[in-house]
Amino acid sequence: MKYYWIDPSxxxxxxxxxIMFDSYICEARALAKRALERLESPTDxxxxxxxxxxxxxxxxxxxxxxxxxEFWHFMRGKPNLPLDKKTKVSIPEHVMATLAxxxxxxxLTDDQKKAHVRIYADNGARFCVDAATGEMHDPINxxxxxxxxADFMLMGVSGQVICNDLVNRGPDDDxxxxxxxxxxxxxxxxxxxxxxxxxxxxxxxxQATASRGYSGEPLKLEYWDIMNLVTSTVAHEFMHxxxxxxxxxxxTHNDASMATAGWQYIMSEKKEICWHNAxxxxxxxxxxxxADMRPYGETKGGYTLPRNWDKIPGSNDPDVTNEKWxxxxxxxxxxxxxxxxxxxxxx
Numbered sequence: 001m002k003y004y005w006i007d008p009s010x011x012x013x014x015x016x017x018x019i020m021f022d023s024y025i026c027e028a029r030a031l032a033k034r035a036l037e038r039l040e041s042p043t044d045x046x047x048x049x050x051x052x053x054x055x056x057x058x059x060x061x062x063x064x065x066x067x068x069x070e071f072w073h074f075m076r077g078k079p080n081l082p083l084d085k086k087t088k089v090s091i092p093e094h095v096m097a098t099l100a101x102x103x104x105x106x107x108l109t110d111d112q113k114k115a116h117v118r119i120y121a122d123n124g125a126r127f128c129v130d131a132a133t134g135e136m137h138d139p140i141n142x143x144x145x146x147x148x149x150a151d152f153m154l155m156g157v158s159g160q161v162i163c164n165d166l167v168n169r170g171p172d173d174d175x176x177x178x179x180x181x182x183x184x185x186x187x188x189x190x191x192x193x194x195x196x197x198x199x200x201x202x203x204x205x206x207q208a209t210a211s212r213g214y215s216g217e218p219l220k221l222e223y224w225d226i227m228n229l230v231t232s233t234v235a236h237e238f239m240h241x242x243x244x245x246x247x248x249x250x251x252t253h254n255d256a257s258m259a260t261a262g263w264q265y266i267m268s269e270k271k272e273i274c275w276h277n278a279x280x281x282x283x284x285x286x287x288x289x290x291a292d293m294r295p296y297g298e299t300k301g302g303y304t305l306p307r308n309w310d311k312i313p314g315s316n317d318p319d320v321t322n323e324k325w326x327x328x329x330x331x332x333x334x335x336x337x338x339x340x341x342x343x344x345x346x347x
Contacts, residue, residue, distance in 0.1 A: 002105055002116045003106070003107055004115055004118075005108075005115035005117070005118045006119045007120045010119055010120065013189050024234045025238075027231045028235040028285060029106065030103070032288075033104075034289065034291075035285050035288035036096055036103060038288055038291065039092070043346055046302075046304040046307075047291060049304065050284065050291075050304060051095070053334050054266060055284075057091045059092050063090060064088035071246070071276075072247075099284075102238060114176060115179065117241055118141055118180075119181075119184070121184045121185075122183075123186065126139070126140050127149060138162070141181050143162055143179070143181055149185075158261070159183065160237075161237050161241065162181040184230075189230060220338055222336075231286070232286050233261075235282035236278045236282040246278040266279055266280050267337075287305075291303060291304055291345060301342050301343040302341070302345035304342060304345060305334040308333070
């Protein structure tokens with residue numbers, strides 16, 4: 001079992017005084033469970049399509065790969081670690097194993113030192129500069145960040161995981177050696193556009209947007225109706241922990257200058273980047289929730305990517321590993337991140 005600890009600074013943000021941050025973590029984990037159920041279903045072809053688009057690999061792919069990102073090696077300080085053949089799994093196997101673990105193997109704890117993940121939303125207030133070395137550090141969790149948290153906030157980053165340069169305090173060090181620190185910045189609650197703060201639950205947000213839809217259509221929604229959620233940021237950041245070590249794609253681990261979230265970002269990445277990408281995982285979880293939602297007045301069905309994706313040449317080719325799919329294709333709503341309501345949604 002793995003444990004997470006939540007600082008009080010995370011609760012009751014932006015006027016939502018009755019919302020505890022753990023509710024977002026529980027929701028993300030519930031969506032991971034739902035995504036796993038859908039992927040395991042042999043009849044859920046609609047969700048298999050979502051997997052195909054996000055990971056640029058069919059759910060039926062059996063080719064074995066090393067699911068170890070550059071970030072995985074960085075976190076363990078082993079950039080040249082030999083890869084044992086036993087670590088090879090297919091991409092669908094790797095994704096489903098990660099979903100299963102995230103859904104079932106975490107608990108909230110009040111023991112901060114035991115926690116594998118410590119979560120803050122204090123806008124970096126706890127950081128200070130060491131007078132002797134001039135280095136910034138977190139004196140509470142005994143960890144040194146690679147970048148100044150203020151830089152991330154200025155650039156509008158929603159969240160950050162700090163996992164490097166643990167300070168070893170000798171034989172009396174009783175800290176969890178695999179601890180990571182998650183910082184959630186103001187943009188987490190503001191969303192990734194100029195919208196007002198909307199820390200709503202997945203269900204509330206989708207029911208609200210489904211009444212209007214894309215361009216006034218209640219049956220078609222844009223991907224940002226999923227992405228502007230605290231829950232999706234939580235899912236993304238948990239994928240960066242030691243347990244999973246998914247990466248931010250072509251962005252290096254200490255570079256805040258590139259977007260690392262959103263449908264268009266995933267669509268612009270190559271297939272082998274998507275295989276171990278944190279936001280591909282987060283989007284997959286959010287899409288599982290989307291699949292269970294429907295417009296007001298409807299009693300069945302759900303939202304999924306357009307089914308015309310299956311007609312695109314190469315969309316089910318497991319052998320092409322370096323292509324980038326064009327989100328501007330004239331009939332490619334799937335790559336644009338547009339979700340369509342279907343009354344006959346598969347399950």
